[in-house]
Amino acid sequence: MGIVSDDDYAFVGGYPTPETAARAHDEADLVRAIWCYRFFYPTVSLEATWRGNLAGGVVPNEAFALLEGTPRQVVFTANSDTPYSGVTVDLSDGPVVVDIPPGVLMGTANDLNQLWVLDLGLPGPAKAAGGRHALLPPGWEGDVPDGVYAAHATTDRVLVLVRALPQHGDVAGAIELMKSVQVYPLGGSSGDWPIDWVNLSEEDGLDFSPVPWELGLDYWRVLRETLDANPSNPEYRFAYGELAALGIEAGKPFEPDARLAGILEHAARAGHAQLAAQSFADRRPERQVWDGTHWEWAVLQPESGRFEAPGYTDLYAREKWFYQAQIESPAMFARQPGAGSLYWLGLRDETGAYLDGGGSYTLDVPLPVPAGLFWSVTVYDARTRSELSTEQGKAALRSLVELADVGETGSVRLYFGPEAPADPVDAAHWIRTAPGVGWFVYFRIYGPQGPTFDGSWHLPDFHRVDD
Numbered sequence: 001m002g003i004v005s006d007d008d009y010a011f012v013g014g015y016p017t018p019e020t021a022a023r024a025h026d027e028a029d030l031v032r033a034i035w036c037y038r039f040f041y042p043t044v045s046l047e048a049t050w051r052g053n054l055a056g057g058v059v060p061n062e063a064f065a066l067l068e069g070t071p072r073q074v075v076f077t078a079n080s081d082t083p084y085s086g087v088t089v090d091l092s093d094g095p096v097v098v099d100i101p102p103g104v105l106m107g108t109a110n111d112l113n114q115l116w117v118l119d120l121g122l123p124g125p126a127k128a129a130g131g132r133h134a135l136l137p138p139g140w141e142g143d144v145p146d147g148v149y150a151a152h153a154t155t156d157r158v159l160v161l162v163r164a165l166p167q168h169g170d171v172a173g174a175i176e177l178m179k180s181v182q183v184y185p186l187g188g189s190s191g192d193w194p195i196d197w198v199n200l201s202e203e204d205g206l207d208f209s210p211v212p213w214e215l216g217l218d219y220w221r222v223l224r225e226t227l228d229a230n231p232s233n234p235e236y237r238f239a240y241g242e243l244a245a246l247g248i249e250a251g252k253p254f255e256p257d258a259r260l261a262g263i264l265e266h267a268a269r270a271g272h273a274q275l276a277a278q279s280f281a282d283r284r285p286e287r288q289v290w291d292g293t294h295w296e297w298a299v300l301q302p303e304s305g306r307f308e309a310p311g312y313t314d315l316y317a318r319e320k321w322f323y324q325a326q327i328e329s330p331a332m333f334a335r336q337p338g339a340g341s342l343y344w345l346g347l348r349d350e351t352g353a354y355l356d357g358g359g360s361y362t363l364d365v366p367l368p369v370p371a372g373l374f375w376s377v378t379v380y381d382a383r384t385r386s387e388l389s390t391e392q393g394k395a396a397l398r399s400l401v402e403l404a405d406v407g408e409t410g411s412v413r414l415y416f417g418p419e420a421p422a423d424p425v426d427a428a429h430w431i432r433t434a435p436g437v438g439w440f441v442y443f444r445i446y447g448p449q450g451p452t453f454d455g456s457w458h459l460p461d462f463h464r465v466d467d
Contacts, residue, residue, distance in 0.1 A: 029263050030270075032242050037271030039239050039315070040223055042114035042322040045076065045210045047226045049326060050112065050157060052208035053088055056200045060090035060157070061183060063196040066175060071389035073200070074207040077325045077442055078387065079378045080396040083171060085178040085197075087160035091137035091153060095144075095186035098160055100130040103177050106340060107162035108329040109135060111153035112230055116305035116328050118151040121162065123331030123340040125149050134186050135160075138231045144186070155230040161327060165373065169400065211384050217261060219268050220246075224254045275323040278316060280347060280354075280382065280440070289344055290458040294352060298325065298343040298442060305330040324385045337450045338372070347382075347440035350461035354382075358435035360417030360466040363459070368408045370457050372447025374399045377414060379431045382438035392432040402428060417466070 009024070010017040016024060052075075058065045065086035069078040078084070089096050089109075100107065100120050107120035118124065120133050126149065134150035135158050144150040162181055164174035184192040200206060213219045223243075227250040232240060243249065246264065247256055256264060282296060289295040300317035301307045305328050307318040321328070324345075331340035348354055349361060369375045376398040379388045387395040397403055397414055406412040415421050415430035416439075433439055443459065451457035 026259070026263065029246060029260065030267055033246055033264055033267030034271045034274070036239065036242050036246065036248075037219065037267050038275060038319050040243075041210070041271075041275065041319065043112060043226055044213065044219060044223050045322060045326060046110065046112050046114045046159060047222055048210040048213070049075075049086075049159065049208040050088065052206055053086055053159075053200075056203055056206050057198040058086065058088050058200075059196075060088045061096065061193060063198050064088065064181075064183075066178065066197050066199045066201065068171070068201040069387065070201065071387040071393065071395050072202075072204050072206075074205075074209050074211065074384055074386045075326075076209055076385045077378070077380055079376060079442070079444065080387070080394070081374065081376045081378075081398055081400070081444065081446070082163045082165055083175050083178065083201075085162045085164075085181065087162060087181065087183060089135055089158045089160060089183065091135060091156045091158060093185075095134050095136045095140060095142070095150075096158075097148065097182075097184055097186050097188070098133045098135065099182040099184070099190055100124075100126070100133065100162070101177065101180045102128060102130040104128065104165040104167065105130070105162055105177065105181075106165070106331075107160060108327060108331065109133070109151075109153075109158055109160045110327050110329075112155035112157040112159075112226065113233060113236075114322060114326065114328060115154055115233075116330070117153050117158060118149060119329055119331055120160070123329065138233070142186075148186075154233040154235070157230060159327075166400065169404075209384065209386065214272050215268050216265055217256075217268075220248060220256075220264050221254055224248050224250070275319055278320045279323045282320060284316070290455070293459065293461050294346070294348040294350070295443075295459055295461070296345040296347075298345040299333045302333045302335045305333065324380075335453055337448060337453065339448055341444060341446045342448050342452065344443040344459070345440060346443060346459075346462060347438075348461070349464045351464075353464075355416075355433075355439050355441075355462060356464075357433040357437035357439055358418060359433075359464050360415070360419070361462045361464050363414045363416070363462050364411045365414060365459065366411050366457060367406065369399065369445065370449040370451040371399065371445045372449055374447075375443070375445045376400075377431075378442050378444070379416065379433070379439050380441065382440055388431070388433065388437070388439055390432040390434050395431060397429060397431060416462070 009020045067084045069080045105121035109117040132148045136152045164177045166174040182190040287296040301314040307314045378396040381388045420427040
């Protein structure tokens with residue numbers, strides 16, 4: 001659709017001609033649909049994660065997921081740094097308590113709108129002491145017992161992600177600590193609901209992303225099904241009105257005619273392109289981490305867990321994050337020493353060109369990295385925003401594993417490319433890429449320290465060595 005002029009719209013006596021009215025309606029519906037696509041992308045994305053869990057054998061309130069992230073699953077920017085547990089909670093019958101044991105656990109709860117509910121464990125109010133955390137359904141107004149940390153969700157479905165730090169490399173012990181998490185009704189006690197754990201780590205092909213739906217009518221079908229399954233969020237009333245104008249409304253069939261179906265398909269493709277451009281061709285100047293480099297903040301808006309800027313909600317920042325990632329939390333976004341974690345996005349080399357799966361690159365990481373806990377570099381496929389899958393079978397270099405012996409001075413050189421370096425030591429610090437597949441990385445620091453933010457420590461750009 002090109003630029004139009006006033007001459008392209010015909011009026012007679014102030015009234016639009018039939019041709020002008022038809023064109024105006026089509027354009028209005030397309031603009032409306034593109035906006036709705038972008039606004040509801042976080043909801044459709046977490047619905048995909050919910051369905052991916054169920055496909056793997058997870059049962060809300062009964063059987064929860066264990067996952068050691070690998071390229072075998074399709075999950076938006078998941079990582080292999082620590083094992084995950086996914087606690088799927090259904091609040092349809094009332095509030096639910098998630099009881100966290102003492103220890104080095106990090107957790108956060110998001111509802112199906114990917115709105116932050118509360119943090120648990122180290123980033124939460126009780127820190128390493130654990131504690132009881134009540135997830136309250138929309139509109140619930142009952143009493144909460146003393147000593148219970150509580151917050152409302154905007155949907156009945158809530159996903160609680162809990163991660164355990166492997167002490168001294170003890171992954172098995174970390175998993176056992178996560179399995180001691182208890183879930184039970186508010187007013188009940190530990191053991192009221194027997195809990196099973198489903199290990200999804202060995203499952204090939206599980207898809208927790210909206211990628212299969214994001215370019216067509218299935219996106220809108222899934223969105224309508226999600227609206228049917230959850231209470232409406234009063235804060236979204238204006239957005240539901242835009243959906244209703246497109247024939248998408250909770251409790252009503254989704255039966256677009258040929259005209260509207262074509263517009264919705266166009267909107268899905270255009271909306272996806274706009275989200276991709278904001279994530280991978282961001283034009284906001286504050287994206288840059290350090291002057292003179294191409295590293296970007298993966299999260300543009302650090303002030304809160306809900307992308308609140310002074311006076312408005314930063315929808316652009318929200319869209320950039322949720323196109324490439326899932327789950328929000330203040331602890332993930334805070335830019336201050338002692339925060340839970342931070343993420344830097346690397347997708348260009350020193351010339352500004354995108355990272356190319358057919359090229360060979362190095363990254364020299366200054367030591368020590370200012371991480372109070374640990375750090376990592378994870379490689380993602382730009383098409384799926386999930387860990388890059390190659391015959392190497394891994395996509396991460398981690399200070400707790402592959403880089404555990406690099407020392408604390410100088411720098412360590414990391415390698416990325418389709419062929420392994422000849423030197424075995426260098427090859428141990430290498431991630432295979434795939435020709436024809438664009439890739440990007442998240443450089444993560446857990447427990448970031450002062451030099452992370454004051455500019456006294458910074459990363460250089462990727463250097464392409466095969467030009």
